[in-house]
Amino acid sequence: MAGIKDVARAAGVSVSTVSYVLSGKRSISAKTTGKVMAAVEKLGYTPDASARKMRGVRNQIIALSAPIRGDINQAKYNAYFLHTAWQAKDRGYDVLLLTGEDAVGDLRRVTQSNLVDGVVLLDIEEHDDRAAEAGSYSKPCVAIGLPSEHSECACVDIDFALAGRQAADCLYGKGRRNVVFLRDNESDYERGSGYVLLFRESLMAHAEELGMRIVESSKHAFGQFDAADFVRNVFCTGDRPTAIINQASANVLNQVLQEMQAVGLSVPGDVSVLSCGTYFEGELMTQPITEMPVMPQELCSKAVGLLVDAIERYVDIKGVVELSKPVMRCRGSVAEVGVG
Template identity: 80%
Template sequence: MTGIKDVAREAGVSVSTVSYVLSGKRSISAKTTDKVMAAVERLGYTPDASARKMRGMRNHIFALSAPIRGDINQAKYNAYFLQTAWQAKNRGYDVLLLTGEDAVADIRRVTQSNLVDGVVLLDIEEHDERTAQAGSYSKPCVAIGYPAEHEGCACVDIDFATAGRMAVDCLYSKGHRSAMFLRDNETDYDRGSGYVLLFRKALLERAEELGMTIHESSKHRDDRFDAAEFVRELRSLDERPTAIVNQANANVLKLVLQQLQASGLRVPDDISVLSCGTYFEGELMPQPITEMPVMPQELCSKAVDLLVDAIDEHRDIKGLVELSAPVMHSRGSVTKVGDV
């Protein structure tokens, strides 16, 4: 039976180094960690397997992989983290937060060492290395998001493709034939944030099907957004949009609403506003905005239920996808135009 000495020999390191990599008790370089984890995989070594068998019990800990980036939306990040921790607590589990940049190595370390019983992934990208490698983890894994590669894990998310179509259908049914799309922070597009891309693609495709014109705002980053320029851009169009579809965060939308008011455009009398994929919980907006929000409580509850089911019932959840129907909260910022 493969032991820790075999792993050390295969990786060309000391037994203590292997122990530190698997336990996380000391900081080991990424290069050495990769060598050790590669040896673990090649040899099929399961750390602490005999001890766990003797104990006959689990650790009752989930790993929550949520890399911290400089441009994160703190309101969303906090909501998903707290909801996952809360739902885990209700099921008798604690949460170990993994925030490092080398997320796959972190997940392998805590799963191979049996430190955790399962993994939840947050902030999913369209092509996410964590989900692409999920089949190699030794524990069940659930992503809160819908990446392109997900054969090795389960996925739960809002159906953002449907949300994009719903946004267009809502405006079209009220007589709007031209809308301005207020893009999200450009960093999210650059790194391939999954839900951002899915929503935008569906929005543009549905508008084209119906013959509705969508004007996209100029690219921006949160710290350099110019609301006055956005409103000037909107007003300069030959066919002035009668609606704004917002994908940017609450701070950006607040600036736009203030600038609209300053320029004499009233919401919804002069222009409608529909916000999608946002999270206004606890945010003080200048006025109520009709929204199709993200749903941290529902999605985190589903993710934890799936993970507990996989652990307790030994259910194979690899490749499972559960998409929740988007919900629209009408708050009076979208109105009819024309003869509709």
């Protein structure tokens, strides 16, 4: 029966390096890890005691870190969770959902104890401690989002900076020069949710370059949006907008559409509506809305694929960033000025 010295000899490394690779107590390069694990498999080496706690023995479990907050969009949350679980299941892994307030502590606990083989992070903030501390987990980590500090984990996301520019270009090309930016997610902005900040910054900058006027909806607490007041203050004036860029939930946008109809405004003739960063596949809309949606199926597939490559093939994914191009789901709510 092969021993640890045989593994070290076959891999061309020291016994201590083999020990560190299997225990995860120190960070070892992907190249060296691959050599050690190839030798382990070739020789059929099995550690004596506590074999299940060795890094080389997988538990086929992925940790999914997804904080639960009182103002979460359930349609988006459910979509990302389910698509991650489906992608993991297709690759032979179960998912352990972590929702506690001490997210970094929970991730260290489940990774350093070898309970899980890797980590996926959801609901990423611009300055996200979970991503910044990924190097302390001793397991590969993928963030679905693009935090500013990501050198120790991989990131997959939509290119929301590009989405902001494309949203402005789309409406500008339709002759819409006066636009209102509708949002009901102030808590996302307050906690620095990455995608909303990237989109807004890009949208506002490019609109200024194009000479478009964008007015932002007033701030309000979660669940306290007054659609009648919004329509009255924004659209019942002399210089009313001819388009809405929406970042609000289906519920809020439905209220706005109903109030607009009540004052005689039509979509898309009087006002074009383009929704960005939303997920109306999982929500009920009173009329079809053209959308640049989030893409949970594509992003979760990419994230789990990268993670499994890191787990099973020892691919070094630290610092990898993969951004998907935004897509436009045309549903008839955006038209040329004077058309519709």
